[in-house]
Amino acid sequence: xxxxxxxxxxxxxxxxxxxxxxxxxxxxxxxxxxxxxxxxxxxxxxxxxxxxxxxxxxxxxxxxxxxxxxxxxxxxxxxxxxxxxxxxxxxxxxxxxxxxxx
Numbered sequence: 001x002x003x004x005x006x007x008x009x010x011x012x013x014x015x016x017x018x019x020x021x022x023x024x025x026x027x028x029x030x031x032x033x034x035x036x037x038x039x040x041x042x043x044x045x046x047x048x049x050x051x052x053x054x055x056x057x058x059x060x061x062x063x064x065x066x067x068x069x070x071x072x073x074x075x076x077x078x079x080x081x082x083x084x085x086x087x088x089x090x091x092x093x094x095x096x097x098x099x100x101x102x
């Protein structure tokens with residue numbers, strides 16, 4: 001695999017596994033640039049570049065699945081939390097026994 005693609009892929013995987021989505025976004029941009037650079041070599045008959053692109057695509061599919069699974073997990077957790085909680089208006093204040101000073 002192309003070194004740039006491999007390095008940015010590893011950053012992407014680590015960021016996604018750590019739920020660091022801002023870092024994942026940066027790594028995805030790096031991966032995109034590396035794939036674009038490798039794609040330029042595909043037209044010149046580079047089998048190695050084509051293999052790098054296939055591997056990058058596999059990583060992107062993996063990343064999409066993991067992020068979607070994480071989002072679904074978080075959505076279900078939020079539903080469980082909010083299902084047990086309903087709005088409770090503030091209890092009325094008991095009248096004070098102290099007379100008002102005027």
